[in-house]
Amino acid sequence: MPVAKPESSDSRVIAHVDMDCFYVQVEERKQPQLRGLPTAVVQYNEWKGGALIAVSYEARKFGVKRSMRGAEAKEVCPQIQLVQVPVARGKADLNGYRSAGSEVVSILSRRGRCERASIDEVYLDLTDAAETMLAENPPQNLEKIDEEALKSHILGLNNEDGSDVKENVREWINRHNADHRDKLLACGILIVAELRMQVLKETEFTCSAGIAHNKMLAKLASGMNKPAQQTVVPSSSVNGLLNTLPIRKMKQLGGKLGISLQTDMGVNTVGDLLQFPEEKLQERYGINTGTWLWNIARGISGEAVEGRLLPKSHGSGKTFPGPRALKTVPAVQHWLNQLCEELSERLCSDLDQNKRMANTLTLHARAYKSSDSDSQKKFPSKSCPLRYGTGKIQEDAFNLFQAGLREYIGFYGVKTQGSQYSGWGITSLSVSASKIVPIPSGTCSIAKYFHGQSTPHFSSMQSLDNVNAEATLLLPPGVHSGSECYSELNSPKAESWIEDTVPDLDLQEQKDLSSSLSKTQDGFTQDISPSLLSGTEGCLEQNQNKQERYITKVEGQFKSEYKERKGKRVKDKGTETPSILELFKSYNPYPFGSSLSQELKKTAQGTGARLTIGHAEENEVGKEEKPMHGSSSRDEGDGRREVWSYNIDEIDPTVMDELPQEIQDEIKAWVQPHKWRPNNNTARRGCSNDANDIILTSETRNVLAFGNLPDLDLAPSSDQASFC
DNA sequence: ACGGGTTACACT
DNA sequence: TAGTGTAAC
Numbered sequence: 072m073p074v075a076k077p078e079s080s081d082s083r084v085i086a087h088v089d090m091d092c093f094y095v096q097v098e099e100r101k102q103p104q105l106r107g108l109p110t111a112v113v114q115y116n117e118w119k120g121g122a123l124i125a126v127s128y129e130a131r132k133f134g135v136k137r138s139m140r141g142a143e144a145k146e147v148c149p150q151i152q153l154v155q156v157p158v159a160r161g162k163a164d165l166n167g168y169r170s171a172g173s174e175v176v177s178i179l180s181r182r183g184r185c186e187r188a189s190i191d192e193v194y195l196d197l198t199d200a201a202e203t204m205l206a207e208n209p210p211q212n213l214e215k216i217d218e219e220a221l222k223s224h225i226l227g228l229n230n231e232d233g234s235d236v237k238e239n240v241r242e243w244i245n246r247h248n249a250d251h252r253d254k255l256l257a258c259g260i261l262i263v264a265e266l267r268m269q270v271l272k273e274t275e276f277t278c279s280a281g282i283a284h285n286k287m288l289a290k291l292a293s294g295m296n297k298p299a300q301q302t303v304v305p306s307s308s309v310n311g312l313l314n315t316l317p318i319r320k321m322k323q324l325g326g327k328l329g330i331s332l333q334t335d336m337g338v339n340t341v342g343d344l345l346q347f348p349e350e351k352l353q354e355r356y357g358i359n360t361g362t363w364l365w366n367i368a369r370g371i372s373g374e375a376v377e378g379r380l381l382p383k384s385h386g387s388g389k390t391f392p393g394p395r396a397l398k399t400v401p402a403v404q405h406w407l408n409q410l411c412e413e414l415s416e417r418l419c420s421d422l423d424q425n426k427r428m429a430n431t432l433t434l435h436a437r438a439y440k441s442s443d444s445d446s447q448k449k450f451p452s453k454s455c456p457l458r459y460g461t462g463k464i465q466e467d468a469f470n471l472f473q474a475g476l477r478e479y480i481g482f483y484g485v486k487t488q489g490s491q492y493s494g495w496g497i498t499s500l501s502v503s504a505s506k507i508v509p510i511p512s513g514t515c516s517i518a519k520y521f522h523g524q525s526t527p528h529f530s531s532m533q534s535l536d537n538v539n540a541e542a543t544l545l546l547p548p549g550v551h552s553g554s555e556c557y558s559e560l561n562s563p564k565a566e567s568w569i570e571d572t573v574p575d576l577d578l579q580e581q582k583d584l585s586s587s588l589s590k591t592q593d594g595f596t597q598d599i600s601p602s603l604l605s606g607t608e609g610c611l612e613q614n615q616n617k618q619e620r621y622i623t624k625v626e627g628q629f630k631s632e633y634k635e636r637k638g639k640r641v642k643d644k645g646t647e648t649p650s651i652l653e654l655f656k657s658y659n660p661y662p663f664g665s666s667l668s669q670e671l672k673k674t675a676q677g678t679g680a681r682l683t684i685g686h687a688e689e690n691e692v693g694k695e696e697k698p699m700h701g702s703s704s705r706d707e708g709d710g711r712r713e714v715w716s717y718n719i720d721e722i723d724p725t726v727m728d729e730l731p732q733e734i735q736d737e738i739k740a741w742v743q744p745h746k747w748r749p750n751n752n753t754a755r756r757g758c759s760n761d762a763n764d765i766i767l768t769s770e771t772r773n774v775l776a777f778g779n780l781p782d783l784d785l786a787p788s789s790d791q792a793s794f795c
Numbered sequence: 796a797c798g799g800g801t802t803a804c805a806c807t
Numbered sequence: 808t809a810g811t812g813t814a815a816c
Binding site: 073074114115121122123124137138139140156162163165188189190359360382383384385386387388389390391392393394396437439498499501503 | 796797798799800801802803804805
Binding site for chain 3: 189328
């Protein structure tokens with residue numbers, strides 16, 4: 072599973088910063104009277120006092136451990152303060168911890184590339200800062216070294232009895248005869264100490280840190296002296312450190328792989344690994360993992376610190392253990408709705424604060440089938456394009472669930488009466504949103520608008536393009552940018568879909584289902600804050616070439632969209648005028664905001680600015696996206712065409728027959744373009760000269776470029792509601 | 796019948 | 808690709 076990466080020859084200065092019992096600290100900041108007391112954060116207090124998810128160092132002295140129940144903790148430490156995780160919508164609400172984590176990240180990212188590794192951990196690449204310091208103000212000239220830095224633990228520094236530890240540290244930092252690598256680490260010590268003090272001052276949180284030449288060693292070190300201390304790993308100490316280190320202390324070896332190493336290979340310490348030739352390890356664990364193992368035995372790890380301050384996905388989930396398993400569809404739907412509400416809320420915050428949008432919705436569930444031979448079958452996870460809006464997410468998630476359930480129960484699902492025993496139970500549910508990209512903008516709202524309904528073939532050169540343009544083309548259908556946010560689409564097909572494809576439910580359940588649907592679908596209509604657009608204004612000067620290239624791309628998309636449409640949906644609309652107007656009308660089963668024209672003008676002006684998002688210094692999103700190193704293979708957003716990822720073939724054919732002809736056609740139209748298309752669309756993507764291609768008039772190009780759109784008489788704006 | 800809820804990533 | 812599995816906190 073782990074993969075080897077070559078280590079760059081240059082010496083890096085890498086830090087791993089780990090918050091000390093973070094959730095406890097967050098609660099202590101909220102309730103300062105807790106400070107100094109043995110405290111633990113618990114989740115769900117009902118059963119045996121809830122599960123501990125964080126334990127203060129005071130409480131640890133009493134032997135309180137994570138993975139104890141609250142009641143157990145009380146036994147070993149009667150005076151322990153148990154603080155509950157906030158609950159919202161019947162589930163744990165971690166948002167407070169998430170935002171506290173963001174506070175920390177924003178501080179730690181000040182001195183170099185910063186990677187958010189989890190809610191309470193980051194990696195920092197401080198190489199540049201250290202090199203600069205070394206060149207301009209090397210530690211060996213320093214008179215005074217900060218107290219915090221002097222408290223560092225330097226592995227391999229032997230503190231003889233009676234010697235002043237801090238004095239030894241000072242000497243180590245000041246050594247003028249140290250090699251370059253150690254001098255860099257000495258700079259790292261000072262920088263990290265300062266960062267940690269800033270964190271403490273600005274957030275009241277303490278943290279621990281490891282400083283080394285790579286991530287693996289930094290991570291190892293950060294846990295060696297907690298809380299509120301930092302540990303350095305000079306390269307001369309690496310062998311001694313690893314030699315006796317139990318194998319499962321290493322990141323990635325705490326699970327099955329580590330066990331296998333011990334039981335199958337007799338490897339108990341990292342040092343034991345040294346005797347195995349690389350080939351042997353590859354033989355046993357595969358080429359990648361084998362090399363990775365060989366490297367880590369030697370303290371070699373080339374993983375880069377990714378510049379990523381924000382999470383790559385959002386998820387919301389809950390377990391329903393044992394007797395609490397969900398046994399009816401309405402019960403599942405109720406909880407799905409709760410989870411989706413939370414997810415939607417978080418997506419909206421992300422959009423608002425970070426100007427990003429997610430593109431894929433995934434549903435995970437765990438289930439048991441009581442009376443069945445293959446009861447260890449897993450509930451399949453399912454995903455589909457993500458449409459913004461709480462109601463839509465709920466709807467889509469529920470559809471995904473039903474698709475999964477049908478597959479899980481295998482079509483012979485027992486018909487059940489009302490709340491009667493159904494033979495299955497859901498023990499965990501979660502929804503997540505992934506493939507998050509910076510919001511598109513400007514001209515992009517057109518491109519985005521055409522997305523998801525057919526198969527655009529872009530005219531290549533994608534990889535040359537600005538990441539934001541790339542992002543644009545991945546947008547969900549029915550979505551356009553702007554502060555009024557996205558139009559709420561109530562496509563009739565979605566609703567018929569739900570009701571008509573759940574044959575196994577009895578009447579009562581169907582009623583429950585639809586009533587609960589209408590209950591939850593009123594959704595909210597609060598606007599996205601206008602700040603959405605701020606921050607991009609003010610940098611209008613931008614590379615014209617980029618813009619032109621981009622337009623070409625949209626144009627190409629346009630052509631092929633039209634082509635597909637023409638071929639497969641002829642009957643929809645009578646005339647086939649190849650005008651942009653007609654295209655808009657016929658293409659769109661969804662209401663399109665009447666503000667389109669306005670929006671286009673607005674965004675046309677802003678296009679240059681928005682295209683710069685990827686590079687704007689003050690914009691985190693730009694930094695975020697840098698790691699999208701030209702992965703042009705997934706850029707064309709192919710995942711977006713098909714509305715549902717589950718296999719339509721799996722629908723009971725008799726059900727298909729019962730569907731209204733219209734809907735059958737819809738379904739076929741969804742599925743088939745996908746099936747016909749050859750697997751590698753790179754071949755087709757660049758081909759814009761097909762005989763069937765329509766030629767865009769210059770007027771059309773203007774529309775795309777500048778938003779000179781004639782008034783379109785499309786769906787009335789009253790049809791739309793916005794979310795966020 | 797779970798420490799619980801999230802994240803990330805490699806594999807196929 | 809979507810879906811699965813592992814690992815971590």
